[in-house]
Amino acid sequence: IKKVVQAVKEKVGEDFKEVFVGIAGDHIRTMKSSEYLNLGESRLITKEDIALLEENIRKIRLPNDGDKILEVIPQDYKVDENTGIKDPVGMLGEMVEGNFHIVTGRVQSINTINKCVKNAGLEIKRLILEPLASAYATLTEEEKEGGVLMIDIGGGTSDIVVYKNFKIMDTAIIPFGGVSVTKDLEKILKILNRQAEEIKTKYASCLPSMEKTDVIKVQGIEGRKEKVFSLKEIAFIINARIIEIFKFINIELKEANIDLEEIGIGIVLTGGGAQLKYIDRLLESFFGKEVRIGYPKVKGADIVNKPQYATAVGLIMAGSSYLDENIQETENEGKTENEEKKEPGFLAKIAGLITEAVVGSKEDMKIN
Structure with missing residues (x-):
């Protein structure tokens, strides 16, 4: 945490003592x-x-x-x-x-x-539920009104939020995510974790029926024979885990007494897991609802407008909104007109700088 904080301070050029934490x-x-x-x-x-x-x-x-x-x-x-x-x-x-x-x-x-x-060396200004942060960054007001299920498949968990008529109908956190997929590949294929992560990042597919009979080779350890796997075999492993996550989500919706008919607009899928090939098709088939991939809504900051950054961007947006509300309550005059016009660009700049500081470059992060 200290290394990331220091990198962010250097990039942004500002010191800070309080943070919003997911x-x-x-x-x-x-x-x-x-x-x-x-x-x-x-x-x-x-x-x-x-x-x-x-x-x-x-x-x-x-x-x-x-x-x-x-x-x-x-x-x-x-x-x-x-x-x-x-x-x-x-x-x-x-x-x-x-x-x-x-x-x-x-x-x-x-x-x-x-x-x-x-x-x-920091203090928490406010704890923010991560699925709410992701929803803040990816959902539109029309979706919140008409009924939408947001699914954020991250590293350790898969988070959901359901909106209808602008009301939060349910929030939940499923204890499986991209890391679970990596561990499945590692265990079933009997390979190293880093090899499993590389396979997931380069060759992951959620639909075995869409994969050809092509194979990939994985280097053996300490002079042992290389291992050969078909893309179909890999897709079957990933498909099983992703369907399990969808089943847990379905159970959560039933326990919350949410009828799929209430989700009139459809589903928004975000997080690193949204990058898995054909996952949107699998999700549509499972729930029978139209799916779109959720990208953060930050103008002028293409580096962070990717599903894997939804939670981070949402935390920045939620934190900014929280501070603005408090400023308005304590200062009637607030910012000048010129300052208000600069806000969207400033938010984009901060989001980009923080992401560069954390990632270290402008390359895409791996699914995790």
Whole structure:
């Protein structure tokens, strides 16, 4: 972490002490809950009322004592008898009720992240759920309205977010990803991990039926005979793991009582795993929904507009949005007009510089 931080500081030319950090892992859980506030009399609902609702919801008892609330995400509100309200501030009513999507994580895991960041000389400004960051970077407002399932296949996990009518219907983290594919190849083909990673990066395919009978050769270790594998054989191994990930996602959707018909727009696939050949076709066949590959939406920063950078770019965008909201709350005047016009370019510059600092060059990162 220290090396990356130093590289970023040198590239950006600025010092910083606080960071936005992504969090994921199979310890992440989600739940839904509601909270109401009796105003005592009919009056205008204020921002302070909504803040009190969210403060109260954070006090609820969690199913697992070792968990901590990470995110409280408003779904919609009810004012007296009026339901499905997106923003009740300024409305007249005697009672306001909010429905919330709550994300929790293990305290032990959160503390470990805190310690690592502190050891690097930094403080965490805010923990952000990684699938929400990826969604921030790749989804459009139309998709969030019409119903969309975002799948981010990363290294250690596959993350999902479901939106409908601008509401988060579900978030989940599946404990399998690109690393699982590499380990499968390593174990089944009986090769080294680096050899398995190279095969995945160069020859990975999710559809055996689309592969020819071509073969590849892998050098033997310490004078042993080289090994020969067909591309079909490799595709069968990868296909099995990817389908397993899709099955886990389907189970999660059923447990969250989400009907595929609610996902009206379709599926957005992002993350390093989105680079696997024919994975979009396999995904369409499995769920029966149209699939597009999700690219981060940063103008003027082609280096980061790739699926494998969705989470990182989303963290930058979410962090920028969070800071802007706080600036607007504390300073009515905020930035000058000229400064506002520079923001998109500045964000693109920062995203590009950070990526170059982390990757070390402008070459594509391997699937991981």
